[in-house]
Amino acid sequence: MDTQRKSLLDGCDDYQFQLCADKTPQETLRVLPASKLMLKGILVKIQKQHTDPITQEIDQEVVETCESLESTLHDMLEKIETAKAAV
Numbered sequence: 001m002d003t004q005r006k007s008l009l010d011g012c013d014d015y016q017f018q019l020c021a022d023k024t025p026q027e028t029l030r031v032l033p034a035s036k037l038m039l040k041g042i043l044v045k046i047q048k049q050h051t052d053p054i055t056q057e058i059d060q061e062v063v064e065t066c067e068s069l070e071s072t073l074h075d076m077l078e079k080i081e082t083a084k085a086a087v
Contacts, residue, residue, distance in 0.1 A: 028079065029083050036080065040073060046062055046066060
């Protein structure tokens with residue numbers, strides 16, 4: 001994975017941590033869904049631009065990036081569900 005992609009993924013992790021640090025569940029529910037939507041949009045755009053139209057396979061060069069973004073999305077969903085349960 002090139003440094004630009006790694007930087008993007010590290011930035012996403014840092015951003016997610018900062019969003020949730022010292023926040024009440026209500027604040028988390030205000031902020032994380034919008035961030036989740038933004039991250040999902042980035043993931044879909046990467047997948048769309050790097051998918052072979054004939055084979056429908058994603059380029060190997062972005063598979064790791066997509067998997068990492070999907071993992072971050074999954075973590076966000078868990079935090080959202082935890083915040084919903086706490087409200």
